[in-house]
Amino acid sequence: MAKHRSRPTRQKYRKIAKGLGALEMKVAVQNARITGLEEQMAQLRRGKKRKAVPNPNRRFMALAESLATGEALPDSKEAEIEVDVDEEVESVIE
Incomplete structure (x- = not known):
């Protein structure tokens, strides 16, 4: 019988193959874990x-809502001017 096919050689090869299989399984599990953690980090990472x-259209959407409810719309510029005038008149009166 040839030396490379002897019983002790086959046993050594079997042990080596078994060890390599276990290492390959361990590497596959670790790669899966790393991939999961990288995905988790990507989700937690703040975007740009x-x-x-x-x-x-926000102004017009507010206008449409108020018209739908039937509320009167005061002009915001006129309301601001009236408030400013009232404050000036009060300060002059005092």
């Missing part, structure tokens, strides 16, 4: 800050 873009 972006400048908030104001919605130009």
Whole structure:
């Protein structure tokens, strides 16, 4: 019988193969764990800050809501002017 096919050689090869199989399994488990942790880190990582873009239709949406409820809409500029004038008149009177 050839030396590479002898019983002790086959036993050594079997032990080596068994050890390699266990190591391959351990590596596969560790790779799966690393992949899961990387995904978790990606979810926890803060994204790039972006400048908030104001919605130009917000003013019109508020207008539509108030018209739907039937509320009167005061002009915001006129209301501010009236308040400013009232404060000036009160300070002059005092």
